[in-house]
Amino acid sequence: MRIGGLGVLLVVACFAHISVGSTGAGLLALFGDDAGARMVVWELRAPRLLVGLCAGACLGLAGAILQAAVRNRLASPEITGVGSGAVLGAVAASTVGGLAAQPAAMAGAALVGGLVGGGLLWVVAGRSGDVAVRGVVVSAVLVGGTLLLLTAKPQLAGAVSRWLLGSLAGRTWEHLAPLWPVLVVALVVACGLAGVMDVLAVDDDHAHAVGLAVVPWRTAALVTAALATAGAVAAVGATAFVGLLAPHAARALVGPLHRRLLPTAALAGALSVVAADALGQVVGVPAGAVTALLGAGVLVVVARRTGGFG
């Protein structure tokens, strides 16, 4: 029933999102006679809403997977090298002429970047298992690299900022095409791994003791998270804190069992991005700015209440 509440909120957010804009058209315009309003809703707002839903769900899901696999409640796509690698990939691709206009190519570049970023963390963390702390370092390098690209092409400052920040402006059906299959695959694989993640989330020795081979399963979980993150980043950019906080909200609602936690985290992620974009359109800032600022506030509150996330 608490998931039901989340679902109702999501529906409300979707309605709000599709009604926001310079013309007063809403969902009903799709069935109305005004061809202009129908165009606006169908060609501009509907894809933007769906991209936001799918990207948010991907980020929430990736965060929940990472927090179990890395066994740190502060793990999120942003600090595992996957998110910042994906941004670097997308930005690098967009400096190559013409690629920026092809969403599928951008998705591919982001996926490659995300996997390279995750692989870099794998190399750096080695067997130390200290993925969280080293992830911050790897992320810092990748963001630094992205910013250095700016030196080569200063005219990209606006675009790069939007990638690093996360923005839904101008998203079309073309952006949705590579995104939704990524979400479906990641969601199905992740839910299949839910029982494994319950065990992984406890401790390595515990996992070994009950008969779970840690390294291959953790790798499978991390690759799934990388896929989901890259899909989201290729479509909308980094969108800070969604991957960190959506799983926390989900955990508070349905508890720590991943069978329920993973889909709920995806719902919470979708809700955050759609609501942030609706709010951002009203205020006039990118969605990522809203999630970053509200997210930082929520983080401070949560961290204080739980003693630094235990």
Next chain:
Amino acid sequence: MIAEVPLSARGVRVRFGEREVLAGVDIDVRSGEWVSLLGRNGSGKTTLLRVLAGLLRPDQGAVLLGGDPMAGLGRREVARRLALLPQSAPVVAGLTVRQFVRQGRYAARGPLGMLADTDDPHVREALRATGVDEWADSPLDRLSGGQRQRVRLALALAQDAPVLLLDEPTTFLDLRHQVEVLELVRALQHERGLTVVSVLHDLAQAARYTDRVVALRDGVVHADGEPGDIVDSQFLRAVYGVSGEVLQITTNGLLKTIVVPD
């Protein structure tokens, strides 16, 4: 099918960097007995237990589990034959006792089998045998240390493996809970015919509860036998480097050991 020697180590050597922690250990654990590993800190007893549990691969030598070389068994097959209670494990906030104990069925049910929301008889039986069924639906992080230790024992029992390995099961518990846990393990050993290997710190408790003690010194087996035969003041000096008296009395058929350092 229970092998006569369900667990044994042959010439096990383990090296951490320059230091050889285990320098050729042979041990045979017979079916149905409780063996305790003794020794000072750093003598290699926990390392040996981790090798026996398959958590650590020896640099040389082999571990045989139910007659088969452990190196050739998959992780799940090992867990079906052997349950381990690690020294400590972090507690996942909000996870209930039942949800935690169910994880003991991973080896039997597999990754997809874990998705089902049902208890199998082994889980119910493990909750009952350890006396934790009354808190089965409370979150693990709300329980006391003694209660948690029983729950962790329930998890190991749910694996339904013939061999049980315990790494310092009484650390962090007060005396009453220490006795409770040891009594529980012994009752389970007798009822279910379990083979138990444990690392224990307390010499008197080891002598009181276990059938056989294996003392390690400098990475090799220094003494191996029934506690009544080998635990004396010489043992105390050789194994722990402590000079003192060891008094043993038998009342009602129970061996009681008192250690009095000089």
Next chain:
Amino acid sequence: MRLVALLGVFAAVAALALGTSFVLFPTTHLEQVVVWQLRAPRLLLGAAAGACLGAAGLLLRTSLRNPLAVPELLGVSGGAAAAVGTCIAFGLSVPGAPLTPALVGAAVGGALTLLAVRGAKGPAAVLLVGAAVGSACQAVLLAATAMTDSREQGVLVRYLLGSLTGTTWSALVPVGVGLVVAVPALVAVLPRVRLLRLGDEEAMSAGLRPGRARLAALATASLLVAVVVAQAGPIAWVGFFAPALAERLGRSGVVAAASVGAVVVVGADVLARTVLYPIELPVGGLTAFAAVALGLLTARKRVRV
């Protein structure tokens, strides 16, 4: 320390001599202008920035007794940069800009992180919360960049990474003003911070109020960071690795941390100007990579032990 001094002299000479024209002894008018109007102020700002960041890093590390409590990880640098960037992007005219907004931003960023990490378990939690606050600050700056026109974007990029490009003598004036306040504050706060290192109870028994002393240390560190960020942006990670490097050289004092910081920034800036000549890299990019390399090296060693 002799090595640091030697490197410092070397870097300073290189900073003055290298560039479009190699000038060791300025003779012509043009050469004199290049050296005294372009390279000298840049050298001075770099040295001051490195010294301030090094000293601030040491103050924070020592007073919070945590080697990861450095300006970059406590949201202090990020907060300062975000505040300055926002003012530029929205054309807000603040009296005393860019020093005042930098100071406010540094204080707010640091306070936010410290509020969030209170009671956090272990340095990893501090690091992760700090990284989160840092990314929120960066998001503000990015949002500002995304929303302004391209002319100002170039200026804002400086506040993302840190750069000494285009430093003039007039840019050094607010730095000088800030230092006039910051240096005496540093001198005043240092003996207390040394006591804090012993532990709160010991400090109390020596007649110190740990809470107040820590607050004074934080305020001073914020001031030092703000002075730098206002002019040059958050030159990445210098506050993190200058004290760490000084410690490795066997010196845990503030002079050592400040000297190492100054040498590093000046040296990195020389490289930033020359390595990809004629493209000039932001100095913060180089220091970021240096810090990461250093961090990885030390982390590797710790694992092997």
